[in-house]
Structures are given as C-alpha cells and as structure tokens.
Amino acid sequence: MGKKKALTGALLAAAIMTVAGCSGRSTASGETAKAPADPADASGTIKVLTHRTDLVQNGTMAEYAAEFNKTYPDVKVTFEALTDYEGEVKIRMNTDDYGDVLMIPAAVAKNDYPKFFAPLGNAGELGGRYRFSDKAEVGGKVYGISTFGTANGFLYNKAVWKKAGITKWPATPEEFVGDLKAIRSRTDAVPYYTNFKDGWPLTAWSNNIGSVTCDAKANDKLAGPVSPWKRGGELHTIDSLLHDIVKEGLSEKDPNTTNWEASKDMIAKGEVATMQLGSWAITQMRDAARKNGADPEDIGFMPFPAQKDGTYCAVLASDYQQAVNIHSGHKTAARAWIDWFAEKSGFSVKEGAVPALKSAPLPSTLKDFVDNDVTFVERSEAKTGQVNAIDNAAEIGLNKPDYRQKLVDTARGAQRGSLDDFFADLDKRWNEAAGTAGS
Incomplete structure (x- = not known):
C-alpha cells in the first residue's frame, strides 16, 4: 500500500469482515490457549499491543513485565503502544500479525471473536472466577479476560458543588439540571464539560444503560425492534439529559474546542464542575489535582441521577478485554501473561478500578458509592452480539461518539431539528435494522 489511509464507515467494516480470508499465512487452529500447569511450561517472546501509551512511555508496563518474569523467567514480554489503537489494530487484523496479546477492538463484532482470538476456556469455569467474562463469550467459550471493570456515573x-449550595446528590435528571444551573449562577465554573472534540468520552453515556432502571439485562433488552429512544426508555432518559444540559447553556461555549488532557486540570482546579465518565478516571483526576496543588479529595463520583425504590444504581461494565491472537506461536506464554495481569499485577488497584477477579475487593475510589448504598449492577452481555449487529446495521453507533455529537449539535442549534425528531429517526433506523440484523 503506497499511502496510509484511514479506514472509516463501510470500508472499515468490510476490512474487519474480510480479515479471516485475507491472511497469507497458515490457517489458525481453534485450540485453547491453556494456562501453563507449571511456570517452566511457558517460554518465548510475546508482544502485547496496548492503548496505554502513557504506561509504556513512563516505564510502568516494563515494571509489570519485570514482576511477571519473577514467576515466568522464560517469557520475554515486549509492548507496542498505539495512540490510535482502534484504527491501527483493525488494519493489522487483515493479516496474522496483530501481536500475541491484544485488547479486543470495539469494532470487532462479538460473534466474530472465534475468527481472530484463541479460546481461553469454557464459560462456566471462567465465569465463576472472573467478572465480565460473558462480554467475551461466544458459543460457551470465553475469548478475553477484562483488564478491569468500571462503575459509571459523573x-x-x-x-x-458545595460552593453552589448543593449538599446531596441529585435523584432525577431534572434535579441534576437544576444543580448545574445553581453552579452556573453561584460559581465561576463551567457546570458541565462534554469532551465533544475528542469524542470518545461521549460514548461513556451508553454505559449508564441499566443504571436508570437498575436492570442488569437492560442492554440485552435492546435486541429487537424495541424503539430504544421511546419515552420512558433508558436511552430516552440518558440522551435527554445530555441534550438538556447543552440546550440550557450549561456546558462549554464551543464544544469544538474541548480537550481531554486539559479537562483533567480544569476539573482538578475547579474550572469545570462535572463530567460524565467511568470510575477509572477518578485516579487520573486526583493525580491532576495533586499536580495543580489542589485537594485530590475534592474529586468525587456520583451515580446517574435516577433511583428505583429510593436506591441509586451503577452499572459495572468491562473495560478492554485481553485476548490471545489465534495465530500466536506462543499461546501458553500469552495466556500466562493474561492470567497474571488479571490476578497478580495489582493493575486494577493502581488504576482505582473494579478488579476482574471476583475474589478481589472493590477499590477505595468507590467508597462514596459503598457508603451511600449504591447498588452495583453487573451488566449482562448475553445478547451483546445481537445488539451490536442491530446497531451496526442501523449505523447509529451506541459505542461511537458520532450520534451523540449530532445530539449535542442539535441541542445547541448547530444542526436543525428537534429532540423528538432526532429520537424518532433513531428508533426508525433501529427497528428497521432489527428486522434483518437482530434475528
């Protein structure tokens, strides 16, 4: 290929769908990447592809590898950090050469996992040991183990918030908007920051599906012509809140100028009051507070503003899942790394995240949720494959930023149309796609 071109839309989908047939190397077997019975059984050099460029550049991943080598001295672990992880890996998956261990890209359809990744074991065995294993389960086999999980909220x-006179968490979307108005009138802070330009933070809103109704199967229930944005539906509640925040002028003046890295300092210094993100971001914002001479304990985390029977709920969802390349020549060593990273590395604790290992405790970053009896709901992934198929066929993108960027533009008047029309169009496309892709 003479020039590098970004693959987008239909071209990208076509590239993913043709990966299995484009390889010029040996046909992959479906053998399980088994954990070594003895550390001496694992050997060779493995490459781990990661999106965490920060941890590779500052030497943290090398430190993890050094600890791993204390147990597995015959395995050499190398890392390749990719800034545009999703884009780069999706292109590489048109070959056999996409590392030995990799984070499963979001654009790979769940039902296609067996084409690209080695099975790690059966669902019954791994499901009893790890949280979120059903996210990577296809046909009774598990193809990835989560690096960690995250609770969702603000x-x-x-x-x-205290300066604005707010002393308790809002319990409804209307109260939340009212609190942001109080922040606007009583402080100098931007009440809410969308992170519109970077885009990916907008996808975190979808992780609240299940929080509104305290239903672990809320995402599964999207698998059909169910008009997800109808009044009373979770996505109607979730996306209406984002729309109303922007429409009421409670977010930054020009969303096209937002900057993710800068937003950490802004919320740490009190220039921004609120952002919708997963709990994984708490440690990063508290680190930013220390860097700016602010109190890290000022960074709090609240659940989505909705209650069922007087109780808040927060969905626990998996972050990236580590998988073994089906073409890897060192599957045992690769599996040893994945298991060690999930169970022994301490990575989730350091990140302030929910550990994949079920026997491990929740992180201290979620103390406010525990102390206030927030109910944790582990999201079911039983029908994620069907939901993704409908979503892709409808070209909406529940886990992509585009439609929420359009929602924000509609709310601020940069795009014509009403919220009702916007939701009606989404429902129409979803239901039509469900008739073909969701079966």
Whole structure:
C-alpha cells in the first residue's frame, strides 16, 4: 500500500469482515490457549499491543513485565503502544500479525471473536472466577479476560458543588439540571464539560444503560425492534439529559474546542464542575489535582441521577478485554501473561478500578458509592452480539461518539431539528435494522 489511509464507515467494516480470508499465512487452529500447569511450561517472546501509551512511555508496563518474569523467567514480554489503537489494530487484523496479546477492538463484532482470538476456556469455569467474562463469550467459550471493570456515573468537583449550595446528590435528571444551573449562577465554573472534540468520552453515556432502571439485562433488552429512544426508555432518559444540559447553556461555549488532557486540570482546579465518565478516571483526576496543588479529595463520583425504590444504581461494565491472537506461536506464554495481569499485577488497584477477579475487593475510589448504598449492577452481555449487529446495521453507533455529537449539535442549534425528531429517526433506523440484523 503506497499511502496510509484511514479506514472509516463501510470500508472499515468490510476490512474487519474480510480479515479471516485475507491472511497469507497458515490457517489458525481453534485450540485453547491453556494456562501453563507449571511456570517452566511457558517460554518465548510475546508482544502485547496496548492503548496505554502513557504506561509504556513512563516505564510502568516494563515494571509489570519485570514482576511477571519473577514467576515466568522464560517469557520475554515486549509492548507496542498505539495512540490510535482502534484504527491501527483493525488494519493489522487483515493479516496474522496483530501481536500475541491484544485488547479486543470495539469494532470487532462479538460473534466474530472465534475468527481472530484463541479460546481461553469454557464459560462456566471462567465465569465463576472472573467478572465480565460473558462480554467475551461466544458459543460457551470465553475469548478475553477484562483488564478491569468500571462503575459509571459523573466525576465532579465537590468544592464547586458545595460552593453552589448543593449538599446531596441529585435523584432525577431534572434535579441534576437544576444543580448545574445553581453552579452556573453561584460559581465561576463551567457546570458541565462534554469532551465533544475528542469524542470518545461521549460514548461513556451508553454505559449508564441499566443504571436508570437498575436492570442488569437492560442492554440485552435492546435486541429487537424495541424503539430504544421511546419515552420512558433508558436511552430516552440518558440522551435527554445530555441534550438538556447543552440546550440550557450549561456546558462549554464551543464544544469544538474541548480537550481531554486539559479537562483533567480544569476539573482538578475547579474550572469545570462535572463530567460524565467511568470510575477509572477518578485516579487520573486526583493525580491532576495533586499536580495543580489542589485537594485530590475534592474529586468525587456520583451515580446517574435516577433511583428505583429510593436506591441509586451503577452499572459495572468491562473495560478492554485481553485476548490471545489465534495465530500466536506462543499461546501458553500469552495466556500466562493474561492470567497474571488479571490476578497478580495489582493493575486494577493502581488504576482505582473494579478488579476482574471476583475474589478481589472493590477499590477505595468507590467508597462514596459503598457508603451511600449504591447498588452495583453487573451488566449482562448475553445478547451483546445481537445488539451490536442491530446497531451496526442501523449505523447509529451506541459505542461511537458520532450520534451523540449530532445530539449535542442539535441541542445547541448547530444542526436543525428537534429532540423528538432526532429520537424518532433513531428508533426508525433501529427497528428497521432489527428486522434483518437482530434475528
């Protein structure tokens, strides 16, 4: 290929779907990547592809590898960090050469996992040991183990909210918008920051599906012509809140100028009051507070503003899942790394995230949720394959930023149309796609 071109839309989907047939190397077997019975059984050099460029550049991943080698001295672990992880890996998956261990890209359809990744074991065995294993389960086999999980909600600067006279978490979307209005009138902070330009933070809103009704199977229930954005539906509640925040002028003036890295300092210093993100971001914002001479304890985390029977709920969802390349020549060594990373590395604790290992405790970053009896709901992934198929056929993108960027533009008047029309169009496309892709 003479020039590098970004693959987008239909071209990207076509590239993914043709991966299995484009390889010029040996046909992959479906053998299980078994954990070594003895550390001496694992050997060779493995490459781990990662999106965590920060941890590779600052030497943290090398430190993990050094600890791993204390147990597995015959395995050499190398890392390749990719800034555009999703884009780069999707292109590489048109060959056999996409590392030995990799984070499963979001664009790979769940039902296609057996084409690209070695099975790690059966669902019954791994499901009893790890959280979120059903996210990577296809046909009774598990193809990935989560690096960690995250609770979903809103990061907020407690000092700013207190200055605005707010003493308790909002329990409804209307109360949430009212609180943001109080912040606007009583402080100098931007009440809410969309992170519109970077885009990916907008996808975190989808991780609240299940929080509104406290239903672990809420995402599964999208698998059909169910009009997800109808009044009373979870996505109607979730996306209406984002729309109303922007329409009421409670977010930054120009969303095209937002900057993810800068937003960490802004919320740490109290220039921004609130952002919708997963709990994984708490440690990053508290680190930013320390860097800026602010109190890290001012960074708080609140659940989505909805209650069922007087109780808040927060969905626990998996972050990236580590998988073994089906073409890897060192599957045992690769599996040893995945198991060690999930169970022994301490990575989830350091990140302030929910550990994949069920026997491990919840992180201290979620103390406010525990102390206030927030119910944790582990999202079912039983019908994720069907939901993804409908979503892709409808070209909406529940886990992509595009449609919420359009929602924000509609709310601020940069795009014509009403919210009702916007939702009606989404429902129409979803239901039509469900008639063909969801069966």
